[in-house]
Amino acid sequence: MTAGTAGWLPLSAGERSVAIEVLVHGPLSRTELARRLGLSAGSLTRLTKPLIESNLLIEVAEAGAPTEARQGRPSQPLDVVADSGSFLGFKITEDTVYCVVTTLRSHIVARYDRPLATHDPAEVADLLGAMTAELAAEHPRLAGIGIGVGGFVRDRAVVGESPFLLWRDVPLAELVEERTGLPVVVENDVAALVEAETWFGAGRGLDRFAVLTIGAGIGYGLVLGGKRVSCAEEDRGFGRHWIVDPNGPLTPDGRRGSAVSLLTIPNIRYQVQAATGRDRTYEEILALAAAGDPMPARVIGEAARALGTLVAQISNFVMPQKILLAGEGVGLMDVAGKTVEEAIRDNRHPLAAPVDLETKVSDFHDWARGAAVLAIKVLVLGSAEA
Amino acid sequence: MTAGTAGWLPLSAGERSVAIEVLVHGPLSRTELARRLGLSAGSLTRLTKPLIESNLLIEVAEAGAPTEARQGRPSQPLDVVADSGSFLGFKITEDTVYCVVTTLRSHIVARYDRPLATHDPAEVADLLGAMTAELAAEHPRLAGIGIGVGGFVRDRAVVGESPFLLWRDVPLAELVEERTGLPVVVENDVAALVEAETWFGAGRGLDRFAVLTIGAGIGYGLVLGGKRVSCAEEDRGFGRHWIVDPNGPLTPDGRRGSAVSLLTIPNIRYQVQAATGRDRTYEEILALAAAGDPMPARVIGEAARALGTLVAQISNFVMPQKILLAGEGVGLMDVAGKTVEEAIRDNRHPLAAPVDLETKVSDFHDWARGAAVLAIKVLVLGSAEA
DNA sequence: GGACTTACTTTTGGTGCGAAACAATTGCTG
DNA sequence: CAGCAATTGTTTCGCACCAAAAGTAAGTCC
Numbered sequence: 159m160t161a162g163t164a165g166w167l168p169l170s171a172g173e174r175s176v177a178i179e180v181l182v183h184g185p186l187s188r189t190e191l192a193r194r195l196g197l198s199a200g201s202l203t204r205l206t207k208p209l210i211e212s213n214l215l216i217e218v219a220e221a222g223a224p225t226e227a228r229q230g231r232p233s234q235p236l237d238v239v240a241d242s243g244s245f246l247g248f249k250i251t252e253d254t255v256y257c258v259v260t261t262l263r264s265h266i267v268a269r270y271d272r273p274l275a276t277h278d279p280a281e282v283a284d285l286l287g288a289m290t291a292e293l294a295a296e297h298p299r300l301a302g303i304g305i306g307v308g309g310f311v312r313d314r315a316v317v318g319e320s321p322f323l324l325w326r327d328v329p330l331a332e333l334v335e336e337r338t339g340l341p342v343v344v345e346n347d348v349a350a351l352v353e354a355e356t357w358f359g360a361g362r363g364l365d366r367f368a369v370l371t372i373g374a375g376i377g378y379g380l381v382l383g384g385k386r387v388s389c390a391e392e393d394r395g396f397g398r399h400w401i402v403d404p405n406g407p408l409t410p411d412g413r414r415g416s417a418v419s420l421l422t423i424p425n426i427r428y429q430v431q432a433a434t435g436r437d438r439t440y441e442e443i444l445a446l447a448a449a450g451d452p453m454p455a456r457v458i459g460e461a462a463r464a465l466g467t468l469v470a471q472i473s474n475f476v477m478p479q480k481i482l483l484a485g486e487g488v489g490l491m492d493v494a495g496k497t498v499e500e501a502i503r504d505n506r507h508p509l510a511a512p513v514d515l516e517t518k519v520s521d522f523h524d525w526a527r528g529a530a531v532l533a534i535k536v537l538v539l540g541s542a543e544a
Numbered sequence: 545m546t547a548g549t550a551g552w553l554p555l556s557a558g559e560r561s562v563a564i565e566v567l568v569h570g571p572l573s574r575t576e577l578a579r580r581l582g583l584s585a586g587s588l589t590r591l592t593k594p595l596i597e598s599n600l601l602i603e604v605a606e607a608g609a610p611t612e613a614r615q616g617r618p619s620q621p622l623d624v625v626a627d628s629g630s631f632l633g634f635k636i637t638e639d640t641v642y643c644v645v646t647t648l649r650s651h652i653v654a655r656y657d658r659p660l661a662t663h664d665p666a667e668v669a670d671l672l673g674a675m676t677a678e679l680a681a682e683h684p685r686l687a688g689i690g691i692g693v694g695g696f697v698r699d700r701a702v703v704g705e706s707p708f709l710l711w712r713d714v715p716l717a718e719l720v721e722e723r724t725g726l727p728v729v730v731e732n733d734v735a736a737l738v739e740a741e742t743w744f745g746a747g748r749g750l751d752r753f754a755v756l757t758i759g760a761g762i763g764y765g766l767v768l769g770g771k772r773v774s775c776a777e778e779d780r781g782f783g784r785h786w787i788v789d790p791n792g793p794l795t796p797d798g799r800r801g802s803a804v805s806l807l808t809i810p811n812i813r814y815q816v817q818a819a820t821g822r823d824r825t826y827e828e829i830l831a832l833a834a835a836g837d838p839m840p841a842r843v844i845g846e847a848a849r850a851l852g853t854l855v856a857q858i859s860n861f862v863m864p865q866k867i868l869l870a871g872e873g874v875g876l877m878d879v880a881g882k883t884v885e886e887a888i889r890d891n892r893h894p895l896a897a898p899v900d901l902e903t904k905v906s907d908f909h910d911w912a913r914g915a916a917v918l919a920i921k922v923l924v925l926g927s928a929e930a
Numbered sequence: 931g932g933a934c935t936t937a938c939t940t941t942t943g944g945t946g947c948g949a950a951a952c953a954a955t956t957g958c959t960g
Numbered sequence: 961c962a963g964c965a966a967t968t969g970t971t972t973c974g975c976a977c978c979a980a981a982a983g984t985a986a987g988t989c990c
Contacts, residue, residue, distance in 0.1 A: 234968075619936080
């Protein structure tokens with residue numbers, strides 16, 4: 159914790175809830191906060207005082223346009239000191255390192271990617287260090303770094319196992335801290351995205367919330383009571399053994415008819431290539447399916463039915479208030495959204511509450527942003543339970 | 545609240561946790577309670593005092609056999625005043641009313657069933673009133689009544705809709721209270737069983753816990769953070785639209801290959817009868833399958849695979865710490881437990897944590913006990929959130 | 931019988947909250 | 961412009977809860 163912003167931590171539970179509310183929902187007056195958090199006005203005075211003194215919050219002048227010139231003493235909105243720090247979020251893939259610079263409120267202010275030529279831990283750390291140094295020039299007040307990696311991560315610091323990097327027990331946080339002098343948080347990429355969405359995104363304030371990602375693989379995250387549930391198979395590839403259609407296609411990766419076989423981008427491309435002999439990009443396949451080309455349409459249709467079935471199963475068993483669909487592969491929804499909805503209907507009780515399904519097309523920078531958000535969460539507001 | 549035991553309620557949060565711990569885990573000393581609840585010794589003195597004064601708890605003499613003559617001041621175990629009240633639990637089926645009498649600690653001390661000749665609400669209430677009067681003679685200190693009904697129940701009091709009784713908006717709690725003078729709690733039967741298991745049974749102290757029941761129908765309940773999650777389709781028949789095997793059997797009830805078609809007792813009997821022409825009881829079918837008779841073995845094998853698939857799906861998506869399998873149809877596990885386990889393995893990641901699966905053969909009296917437990921929970925310890 | 935051990939009680943002090951009184955700042959009205 | 965109403969924020973007080981520490985009770989061990 160070499161953060162220069164000093165006395166931010168630790169926060170009490172009440173203080174943290176205030177800080178999060180302001181961080182997430184923008185400037186808010188004390189009265190408004192009291193209403194939202196169900197606290198008394200007096201408590202708000204007490205809770206906000208140390209936050210203001212420690213320079214995390216600040217009283218901002220009422221916006222230039224006082225929306226409605228109300229009677230009474232004007233409210234004094236509180237806001238986070240947005241420029242009190244920027245955060246870096248990295249997403250490491252097999253061949254590229256994606257990076258975003260975000261504000262304290264997780265808005266992306268810059269993107270910066272670099273190819274990854276080696277998988278040697280020290281050299282990867284060197285690359286991250288170099289990228290950080292370059293970005294530090296433009297963004298002087300870097301306060302922390304979040305790194306998302308596909309694989310199993312321990313203690314938000316050590317990459318226990320990463321199949322595609324061929325890493326075992328690499329203390330990545332330490333390596334990068336040494337090179338940057340900044341506090342570093344490492345987490346599994348899916349977990350980081352889920353935490354970010356829980357906090358700032360689709361899952362804000364929800365009690366039961368599920369995330370399903372489609373891309374190179376399948377990701378799944380469950381948030382209950384505002385906390386992410388972690389499990390053993392997480393980070394070792396979800397969906398490889400979720401058999402959606404026992405008669406489904408057999409692909410190099412994943413069991414026959416598994417979610418991975420039916421839904422991931424590499425396996426969809428494999429299916430099309432195996433049948434037509436031509437390798438096409440995912441976008442091309444989607445376009446062909448939309449245009450009615452039978453073979454791609456069949457593959458995409460099967461994928462859409464599988465997705466709908468999965469969503470229905472999650473709804474049936476978890477009963478979440480919302481399901482977020484994210485990842486590079488959700489373009490599927492644009493082409494075959496109707497099929498997905500049909501499949502959901504087919505696997506749900508007609509009287510069941512309709513599924514609140516949100517689709518969010520995301521690229522690798524969104525994964526990086528997830529890591530940045532986790533860094534904000536951990537570094538600014540205190541560990542926030544490992 | 546006509547309970548004669550007077551000043552039980554209301555309890556503070558701390559008092560309630562103490563009361564529940566003693567209720568569920570038998571006599572416990574204050575020190576032991578402090579350890580279990582993570583409180584200081586002083587707090588226990590404070591919390592137990594009003595409970596003892598209001599006659600909910602009592603200091604019992606150390607059991608006649610002081611397991612180990614320990615050094616130091618002997619502990620003073622606390623226990624609930626078990627005979628301070630009995631509770632009735634009813635389960636209403638299409639043709640029978642099942643009833644159990646339980647102690648405050650939910651031990652069944654008597655069973656009493658009566659055929660149900662009519663579905664007229666007033667007459668059903670009359671029957672429950674008559675049964676209560678008869679039982680009151682033998683069990684003088686009746687403190688409350690819980691009633692479990694298949695169907696949709698509002699506010700723990702009104703049967704909103706019950707398909708098999710053909711009821712709509714029947715204020716059952718009121719009707720029975722009028723006739724018995726006792727406080728009455730009405731709940732959906734599955735919900736009551738789930739609550740009971742969460743409290744006294746397999747789900748004790750767990751954070752994520754799922755219940756799957758097999759019998760005349762499929763029941764499903766989810767407990768997160770110690771609270772049961774309720775949903776719209778609950779009480780209107782689970783599993784009718786859970787398609788487990790798209791190529792599965794078509795039965796009069798439920799969609800082709802649905803959990804209901806594959807797993808419920810009536811539909812298993814239907815399948816066997818349709819194939820062999822002979823109507824057999826569920827137990828006969830299980831015995832035949834165990835003996836190797838091909839047709840019953842096939843039906844039971846399919847059912848077992850379906851059950852395993854369901855359990856795996858619940859594990860994959862909900863990640864519960866435990867799954868309880870209950871109902872009249874779990875005899876399946878004895879005959880085809882291996883097949884169930886295989887199916888679970890086939891649909892789970894090999895590295896995933898093994899499923900903690902508990903099987904509990906239950907008859908209608910267990911459903912009735914569930915209702916009684918809910919009555920205990922609501923009446924003794926204060927509404928315990930509707 | 932004295933030393934020791936364990937269980938429980940009492941006391942003390944701290945924390946976090948709400949209720950209510952109070953101060954501050956504006957718009958509206960006569 | 962004075963006075964009032966409306967609204968926000970602050971201060972003070974008291975309550976509920978809890979942990980820590982010190983004190984008391986009731987037994988065993990030598």
